[in-house]
Amino acid sequence: MTVLEAMRSYMRRDLVFEFLIPDTPPDLDLTHGVILYLDGISVSFDGFKAINDLNLYIEDGELRCIIGPNGAGKTTMMDIITGKTRPDSGSAWFGQQINLLEMDEPEIAAAGIGRKFQKPTVFEQHAVIDNLELAMAGDKRVWATLNARLNGEQRDRIDEVLQIIGLHDQYTDQAGSLSHGQKQWLEIGMLLMQNPKLLLVDEPAAGMTHQEMDRTAELLTSLAGTRSVIVVEHDMDFVRSIAQKVTVLHQGTVLAEGSMDEVQNDQRVIEVYLGE
Amino acid sequence: MLGLLVLTTIVVPVCNLFVPESSGLHISTYTMTLLGKYLCYALLAMAVDLVWGYLGILSLGHGAFFALGGYAMGMYLMRQIGSRGVYGNPVLPDFMVFLNWQQLPWFWHGFNWFWFAALMVVLVPGLLALVFGWLAFRSRVTGVYLSIITQALTYALLLAFFRNEMGFGGNNGLTDFKEILGFSLQADSTRAGLFIASALALAGGYLSCLYITRSRLGKLCTAIRDQEDRARFIGYRVENVKLWIFIFSAMLAGIAGALYVPQVGIINPGEFAPLASIEIVIWVAVGGRATLYGAVAGALMVNYAKSYLTAAMPDAWLFALGALFVLVTLLLPRGVTGLLRKKEVTR
Numbered sequence: 001m002t003v004l005e006a007m008r009s010y011m012r013r014d015l016v017f018e019f020l021i022p023d024t025p026p027d028l029d030l031t032h033g034v035i036l037y038l039d040g041i042s043v044s045f046d047g048f049k050a051i052n053d054l055n056l057y058i059e060d061g062e063l064r065c066i067i068g069p070n071g072a073g074k075t076t077m078m079d080i081i082t083g084k085t086r087p088d089s090g091s092a093w094f095g096q097q098i099n100l101l102e103m104d105e106p107e108i109a110a111a112g113i114g115r116k117f118q119k120p121t122v123f124e125q126h127a128v129i130d131n132l133e134l135a136m137a138g139d140k141r142v143w144a145t146l147n148a149r150l151n152g153e154q155r156d157r158i159d160e161v162l163q164i165i166g167l168h169d170q171y172t173d174q175a176g177s178l179s180h181g182q183k184q185w186l187e188i189g190m191l192l193m194q195n196p197k198l199l200l201v202d203e204p205a206a207g208m209t210h211q212e213m214d215r216t217a218e219l220l221t222s223l224a225g226t227r228s229v230i231v232v233e234h235d236m237d238f239v240r241s242i243a244q245k246v247t248v249l250h251q252g253t254v255l256a257e258g259s260m261d262e263v264q265n266d267q268r269v270i271e272v273y274l275g276e
Numbered sequence: 277m278l279g280l281l282v283l284t285t286i287v288v289p290v291c292n293l294f295v296p297e298s299s300g301l302h303i304s305t306y307t308m309t310l311l312g313k314y315l316c317y318a319l320l321a322m323a324v325d326l327v328w329g330y331l332g333i334l335s336l337g338h339g340a341f342f343a344l345g346g347y348a349m350g351m352y353l354m355r356q357i358g359s360r361g362v363y364g365n366p367v368l369p370d371f372m373v374f375l376n377w378q379q380l381p382w383f384w385h386g387f388n389w390f391w392f393a394a395l396m397v398v399l400v401p402g403l404l405a406l407v408f409g410w411l412a413f414r415s416r417v418t419g420v421y422l423s424i425i426t427q428a429l430t431y432a433l434l435l436a437f438f439r440n441e442m443g444f445g446g447n448n449g450l451t452d453f454k455e456i457l458g459f460s461l462q463a464d465s466t467r468a469g470l471f472i473a474s475a476l477a478l479a480g481g482y483l484s485c486l487y488i489t490r491s492r493l494g495k496l497c498t499a500i501r502d503q504e505d506r507a508r509f510i511g512y513r514v515e516n517v518k519l520w521i522f523i524f525s526a527m528l529a530g531i532a533g534a535l536y537v538p539q540v541g542i543i544n545p546g547e548f549a550p551l552a553s554i555e556i557v558i559w560v561a562v563g564g565r566a567t568l569y570g571a572v573a574g575a576l577m578v579n580y581a582k583s584y585l586t587a588a589m590p591d592a593w594l595f596a597l598g599a600l601f602v603l604v605t606l607l608l609p610r611g612v613t614g615l616l617r618k619k620e621v622t623r
Binding site: 082105106109110114115117121122123124125126130133134135137140141142145146147148190191193194 | 488491492493495496498499502503505506507508509510511512513514516517520
């Protein structure tokens with residue numbers, strides 16, 4: 001390009017400078033009905049292949065359970081989706097347009113993927129309601145956060161989520177004083193405040209009593225439909241109670257996929273996971 | 277706490293300036309200056325508390341920001357000496373004449389104006405915090421590692437400022453100040469003015485820290501302190517939050533340093549010593565982390581004890597300081613103000 005041409009393009013009045021264009025991710029494009037594509041993902045830690053050519057497609061509104069023995073790569077997979085770990089190869093797309101591998105954790109969260117950790121992780125020093133307030137979708141930059149005030153609409157939203165997770169009576173309690181199960185629900189509630197399109201839920205039923213488990217199952221099934229939910233779980237009874245479709249991971253690859261019955265009768269699955 | 281501060285701001289200068297010396301209520305200039313010094317320390321402690329107590333960044337190098345603010349003010353005060361120095365050079369400070377320098381180094385220009393110095397008091401610490409924080413927080417350095425790096429930062433500055441070639445007076449630092457804004461530093465009224473300025477700075481710092489800690493950003497800070505990953509996965513840029521709070525804290529420390537220097541009359545590289553920075557952390561721990569008034573109370577108490585003990589039993593002070601830290605850590609993990617708050621916690 002000559003200097004003159006560069007000058008001309010620089011001076012064009014119908015365009016703004018590149019750095020002035022706001023850096024917003026493209027809207028979630030669900031034209032093909034698939035919300036998450038993981039294609040040929042591999043990642044290894046010190047030579048150990050945690051994920052090996054993993055292919056996984058999640059449909060919009062689906063509730064998918066992922067099971068697999070310890071070390072099958074379930075948590076690593078979540079790390080990749082949420083941007084914590086970068087894969088060595090493969091691609092990960094959120095809808096048709098959003099390339100997850102080019103984004104970091106806060107960007108991915110803003111784009112609409114929420115994640116619940118294996119261990120209940122809430123802000124224990126804060127009241128339940130503050131936990132939800134912090135998680136609320138919105139402008140999360142420093143200055144905006146400093147001057148943020150709750151408006152009526154946002155209060156209603158918090159109220160609504162408190163109802164959904166059944167913590168309405170404890171909203172001023174410190175999150176640290178909640179029971180284990182209630183913390184799990186609070187964390188799910190924090191995900192809901194983010195208005196995600198895709199929820200990743202890591203072992204929601206761990207350490208829960210049977211009643212709590214039933215409520216959690218109810219909660220998760222009610223969430224699917226309007227949003228997609230991926231549940232990683234060990235407890236087979238729990239999986240059976242919620243699963244529409246199950247994916248079995250083994251040594252970082254998909255071993256089998258289908259309904260719970262199909263999966264349970266699959267010879268390979270029985271061998272590696274369900275035992276003799 | 278603000279009420280108490282307002283009261284001292286009014287009472288102390290009045291008792292110094294208008295109550296006759298024979299009266300029992302008279303406060304000597306020495307005491308007032310000492311109190312003013314404590315107020316600067318209190319502001320510094322608050323700055324450390326903001327990053328440590330609320331954000332969980334244990335900075336062992338906040339003395340560096342304090343000293344940089346102090347040096348910026350010291351440079352202004354040096355330029356104010358003018359031709360009244362020992363060598364009578366109207367432009368060059370004494371130590372430069374002594375080193376046979378012919379002209380003012382470039383970074384000394386501008387410090388003859390108060391507004392420029394005042395700007396540098398916040399800008400220089402802020403800039404250092406920006407560069408340091410940007411590198412450290414972006415690479416997700418946390419915990420002990422970060423503490424050690426902050427310690428290394430202040431130690432590096434200590435060594436640099438000791439060198440005569442740096443142009444900051446080397447070992448001796450900057451001293452022999454005459455006047456500030458045209459008022460003699462020896463006059464009681466100037467001392468009272470400095471005391472009031474320190475109290476106002478502390479009050480301003482307190483209010484702004486209060487505003488931050490009570491906002492959603494404040495909640496986010498403690499959230500980051502307790503569960504950094506969670507905060508990141510709900511969409512906050514943790515490194516930016518840390519960076520801005522760190523910069524703000526460094527600026528507060530710089531202001532504290534700038535008010536400290538005219539009151540004690542000297543700034544030298546000793547302020548960069550890692551030990552000085554560790555002492556600040558002890559004040560905060562003694563007073564009570566994550567309460568702003570606790571940091572203030574801790575700074576006042578420990579420094580009063582220091583003034584008293586170093587006069588009464590000079591050798592015992594370091595032992596007392598060490599013992600204090602150990603005892604507070606073991607018996608009062610929430611500091612002295614934790615005792616007062618015990619009720620609301622058990623409730």
